[in-house]
Amino acid sequence: MFDGAALLHLIGIGKGVTRLKKNKTMIVVFVTPAVVMFSIIFLYPIIRTVLMSFFKIEGVTDAMSKWEFSGLANYIKLFSTELFRISMWNIFRIWFFGGIIVMGLALLFAAILTSGIRFKNAFRAIIYMPNVVSAVALATMWLQYVFSPKFGLFKSIGKALHWEWLEKFQWLDPSHLFIALLVAYCFGMVGYHMLIFASGIERIGTEYYEAATLDGANRIQQFRYITLPLLKGVTKTNITMWSISSAGFFLWSQLFSMVVSNTQTITPVVYMYQNIFGAGNSMTERNAGIGAAVGVLLSICVVLIFIVCDKIFKDNDIEF
Amino acid sequence: MAKEKKVHDRVNWHKEFRLAPGYIILSLWVLFTFVLLGWVVGASFSTSKEIFSGAVFKFETGIHLENYAKAWNTSNVSVFFMNSLVYASISCVLLIVICAPAAYVLSRFTFLGNKLIQNGFVAAMGVPATMIVLPLFGLVAGWNILNVSLANRAVLIFLYVGINVPYTTIFLLTFFSNLSRSFEEAAAIDGCPPMKTFWKIMLPMAQPGIITVTIFNFINVWNEYFMSLIFANSDKVKSVAIGLYGMINSMRYTGDYAGMFAAVVIVFLPTFILYVFLSEKIIAGVTGGGVKG
Incomplete structure (x- = not known):
């Protein structure tokens, strides 16, 4: 079977240089x-934000x-501010516990x-x-209904199942607000990560499973020893x-902090927003450099996580 | 023959039985989602009094369509809705006009900076909004134009487009690299200039990719929150997400729960309907043309 288009393609490689x-x-x-849009919206602001974080503005x-x-000074100021430390702790809790819940459910x-x-x-x-x-x-929907x-x-579910703890649990109580936030947020996020995991599993060849079945491995063993190791890239x-x-x-x-304003749900971005754009009720001094430092710190966190992930999951056979 | 079919059926039942835990888990999750949405829709046709007495689905006082009328007219939802529709539509068109040519050139030609641009765009997809919002706000606020609603709208659309340029370009780039070069070669042999080849042949061929990425862009712009909150200066130019937030805020004082749920449904509906019809395409887009880690 000779394909005419493939031949044209072959000729095309030679012609590409002159065409260029x-x-x-x-x-x-x-x-x-x-490129101009990218420079205005990303390149210029990123550079300026990094610079801003070292100045008092x-x-x-x-x-x-x-x-x-x-x-x-801005960074030192941030870390000596209790509200900011709380916000970093909150975002870590969301990332870590929420991550375990979401990844677990998504994989399941x-x-x-x-x-x-x-x-x-x-x-x-x-x-x-x-x-x-x-x-x-x-x-x-979550806040006003669930x-x-x-x-x-x-x-209602607690009442129907006679689970008194669920019926009585005050989700919107300041001390429980973080759990409520975590549950609602994770519910929405599971779907996306599930899609990524599912398409990763679908790309694993069936021959691995057939061989494993012949060797007498059950479904759980197959999942543990074939699926999981081959999901490094998508993980x-x-x-x-x-x-x-x-x-x-x-x-x-x-x-979530609209219902009761408290420290349970504040995150660095909210801290920065209140600091720079908010009504200024809780903040004493206005310094745009501090807001910039928040942005830089968050970016550093993302980059660090990316590098660590890259080291841990070296095998890139299957990725998207 | 009949015997064989019977055996086949029995094996199948065995399989379904083995999968029962899976069915139960997924069904519970799906049931929860349905109850969540169903109740909110029910509440939006009800009255605040019925909501509090737990009689949402009885409709004893009839179906209250006036909740929607009230939300649409008096609570300004119509204004927010039309704003978002205009922002999303214009942004989607501009994004294709800007990104499709760039994606094509990046996927087809080797030139100085090509890789650099691609890497820059991929990296930009991971940049938190906090990292770019301050200089952008400083820039725009310095022009003193946010009081003029037309200029404010233009700024918002410019931002929506800019934020989505890297994603759209990379998505279309993967799509173009999967198209065969033979079409361009044939066009070149027939004497068609390269730019014309792009507009007349390659762009129409990329239509499936363009449609998918446009759906994503529409959803992204419709749901965008952070930038809109900071840059939309007056009620006249607010998008639905910000408008709804303001409404819920004021609802705490009026106590009009039915009206609030009607507003929630109005905001929720456009992307939901889009999804009902295009879910297969959207899901394929998430897993196929997504980000390369």
């Missing part, structure tokens, strides 16, 4: 708008000439989905759905994506 020179204008015209709009160099669901069940596509679509709808709407102490879903992707979304954690925190 002719098309310099095309390359420039086509690539410039995207009264107002966000101040020109560079008004900046006052302060070295690492992915394993079930790929085990040959019926209605696979329907299950998959419904579980992924919360990722598509407005998070403000979703958070409102956790409601008067007519909440969890209260890396999942942890990276989870860390990126954790670093930007803002919306859920803001919505």
